[in-house]
Amino acid sequence: MNAVSPESAGFPGLVDSHCHLDFPDFDGKMAEIREEMRANGVTHALCISVNLAGFPKVLDLAEAHDNFFATVGVHPDHEDRTAVDPARLVELARHPRVVAIGETGLDYYRVSGDLEWQRERFRAHIRAARECGKPLVIHTRQAAQDTLAIMREEGAGEVGGVMHCFTESQAVADAAVALGFHISFSGIVTFKNAGALKDVARQVPPERLLVETDSPYLAPVPHRGKINRPGLVRHVAEEVARLRGIALSELAAATTSNFFRLFKVGVG
Numbered sequence: 001m002n003a004v005s006p007e008s009a010g011f012p013g014l015v016d017s018h019c020h021l022d023f024p025d026f027d028g029k030m031a032e033i034r035e036e037m038r039a040n041g042v043t044h045a046l047c048i049s050v051n052l053a054g055f056p057k058v059l060d061l062a063e064a065h066d067n068f069f070a071t072v073g074v075h076p077d078h079e080d081r082t083a084v085d086p087a088r089l090v091e092l093a094r095h096p097r098v099v100a101i102g103e104t105g106l107d108y109y110r111v112s113g114d115l116e117w118q119r120e121r122f123r124a125h126i127r128a129a130r131e132c133g134k135p136l137v138i139h140t141r142q143a144a145q146d147t148l149a150i151m152r153e154e155g156a157g158e159v160g161g162v163m164h165c166f167t168e169s170q171a172v173a174d175a176a177v178a179l180g181f182h183i184s185f186s187g188i189v190t191f192k193n194a195g196a197l198k199d200v201a202r203q204v205p206p207e208r209l210l211v212e213t214d215s216p217y218l219a220p221v222p223h224r225g226k227i228n229r230p231g232l233v234r235h236v237a238e239e240v241a242r243l244r245g246i247a248l249s250e251l252a253a254a255t256t257s258n259f260f261r262l263f264k265v266g267v268g
């Protein structure tokens with residue numbers, strides 16, 4: 001077993017597969033965020049779009065830093081219910097630094113009432129992803145069955161992607177993996193009361209595992225309650241490695257190569 005630590009040369013490097021570095025929490029803090037990433041062996045981060053108005057700032061991050069990438073999409077919680085045009089997403093996704101469509105999906109926890117608009121928005125994202133051949137970043141909360149049903153109906157498996165900040169059951173994980181999707185764990189997996197999720201983190205096939213922070217949210221133990229940032233993905237990775245009984249370097253090697261393969265980006 002290779003037990004190289006993030007401080008050592010030869011550590012494979014970790015990737016934060018989901019963060020919101022365009023949020024105001026991080027304004028003027030990029031130098032310290034990037035330094036903290038370096039100190040923790042976190043080599044790359046995927047900056048996630050939550051609405052089209054904010055997309056230019058997400059893209060700016062990916063253009064300014066060669067180890068940041070961007071996605072384009074409208075989050076299911078985004079209040080403006082104007083229909084999302086798949087053609088517009090495809091056009092924005094043509095930029096070489098945009099590696100995925102999302103985040104998209106369904107959220108029946110934060111938004112209620114007739115959510116047909118949310119399901120339509122999700123369908124539009126899957127159509128766009130298939131059109132441009134880029135994978136999907138999917139958010140699902142208290143909506144797992146509808147999320148999976150729409151993924152199947154719209155042929156999401158053709159492009160694949162990731163179920164981000166995964167908090168669902170083993171059965172949902174299995175169904176997503178069967179559709180060709182990856183499962184990404186956030187700081188939630190480090191929480192003491194996350195017993196069922198810890199079991200899922202033991203079971204996901206190694207070639208489908210990813211780790212993320214969802215910064216600025218969900219800081220992992222021992223930083224719970226603080227503003228999260230990509231360097232702290234190390235704590236998520238350490239916990240998943242511990243649960244699987246493998247070295248951090250082995251977990252890093254697997255999740256990082258999964259990231260590069262899924263999002264079709266080169267190392268460096």
Ligand SMILES: [Zn+2]
Pocket residue numbers: 103139164165
């Ligand atoms: Zn999300």
Ligand SMILES: [Zn+2]
Pocket residue numbers: 018020048103214
């Ligand atoms: Zn997010």
